[in-house]
Amino acid sequence: MKYYYIVAAAGIGKRMQLDYPKQFLEYNKKPIFIKTLETISKNKLVTDIIIVTNREYIEKVKDYVKEFNIEKVKNVIQGGKERQDSVYNALKIIEDEDAIVAVQDGVRPFIKEEYIEKAYKELEKNMDISGVVIGVMVKDTIKVVDENGIIIHTPNRNSLVAAQTPQVFRIKTLKKAYKKAKDEGYLGTDDSSLVEKIDEKVKILEGDYDNIKITTKEDLIYLAK
Numbered sequence: 001m002k003y004y005y006i007v008a009a010a011g012i013g014k015r016m017q018l019d020y021p022k023q024f025l026e027y028n029k030k031p032i033f034i035k036t037l038e039t040i041s042k043n044k045l046v047t048d049i050i051i052v053t054n055r056e057y058i059e060k061v062k063d064y065v066k067e068f069n070i071e072k073v074k075n076v077i078q079g080g081k082e083r084q085d086s087v088y089n090a091l092k093i094i095e096d097e098d099a100i101v102a103v104q105d106g107v108r109p110f111i112k113e114e115y116i117e118k119a120y121k122e123l124e125k126n127m128d129i130s131g132v133v134i135g136v137m138v139k140d141t142i143k144v145v146d147e148n149g150i151i152i153h154t155p156n157r158n159s160l161v162a163a164q165t166p167q168v169f170r171i172k173t174l175k176k177a178y179k180k181a182k183d184e185g186y187l188g189t190d191d192s193s194l195v196e197k198i199d200e201k202v203k204i205l206e207g208d209y210d211n212i213k214i215t216t217k218e219d220l221i222y223l224a225k
C-alpha cells in the first residue's frame with residue numbers, strides 16, 4: 001500500500017506581509033516547511049512525499065530537500081493560485097488508485113508524528129469513513145455574524161472543532177471531491193470541506209493546540225528560539 005503525503009507550500013503569505021513566502025521563515029536555522037517535512041519523512045508509513053511550491057522556488061526547494069536530507073520526496077511541483085489548486089496539481093500526478101493520501105500545510109511545522117500515524121491508521125481500519133482530519137476543540141465562544149458585524153447566532157461550542165492538517169483520505173474519494181469542486185467552481189478553505197460536499201463521512205481525530213498554522217506576524221513568536 002502506498003501512503004502519499006502532499007505538502008502544500010505554494011502560498012505567497014499575504015497575511016504575513018514579508019517580502020518572501022512564509023514557508024521559508026526559519027525555525028532552529030531551518031525553513032519551516034523543512035521542519036514540517038522532517039517529521040513527515042520520519043514516519044514509517046509514509047512512502048511518497050509530493051511538495052507543491054511556487055514556480056520560482058522549485059529549484060530552491062529541491063536544494064533544501066538535499067541539504068537537509070529529507071527522504072521520500074518523489075516530486076517537487078508547481079502550485080496554483082489557491083491552496084486548492086496547488087493540492088489538485090499534486091493529486092493529478094498520483095496514479096495509484098488504491099493509495100491513501102495525506103494533505104499538510106507546509107506552514108504547520110509543529111505537527112507531531114503520532115498524529116500522522118493515528119490518522120492513517122484510523123482511516124485504514126474504519127471503512128465507514130472516507131477521511132480523517134486532525135483538529136482541536138475551540139476554546140473561545142464563536143459567533144456567526146452578518147456583514148455589519150451583528151451576531152446572528154452562537155453555535156454550541158461543544159460541537160465546534162478547529163480543523164488542522166494533516167487531513168487524510170482515500171485517493172479515489174479525494175480526487176472525486178476535487179474534480180466536483182472544480183467543475184462546480186466551489187472553493188473551500190480545506191480539503192475536508194470538498195469531501196463533505198460529496199456527502200462522504202470525515203472523522204475528526206483530536207490533535208493538539210501546538211499544531212498551529214504560521215499565518216500572521218503575531219505567530220512569529222512561535223518561531224522565536
Ligand SMILES: Nc1ccn([C@@H]2O[C@H](COP(=O)(O)OP(=O)(O)OP(=O)(O)O)[C@@H](O)[C@H]2O)c(=O)n1
Pocket residue numbers: 008009010011012013014015016021022023052079080081082083084086087104105106107108213214215
Ligand atoms: N496557492 C496556494 C496557497 C497556499 N498554499 C499553502 O497552503 C498552506 C496554508 O495556506 P495559507 O496559510 O493561507 O498560506 P498563504 O496562502 O501563503 O497565506 P495568505 O493566505 O496569507 O496569502 C501554506 O503552507 C501555503 O504555502 C499553497 O500551497 N498554494
Ligand SMILES: C[C@](O)(CO)[C@H](O)COP(=O)(O)O
Pocket residue numbers: 083105162163164165189190191213215
Ligand atoms: C487547511 C487549513 O489549515 C485547516 O485549518 C486551513 O483551512 C488553511 O487555510 P488558509 O486560508 O489556506 O490558511
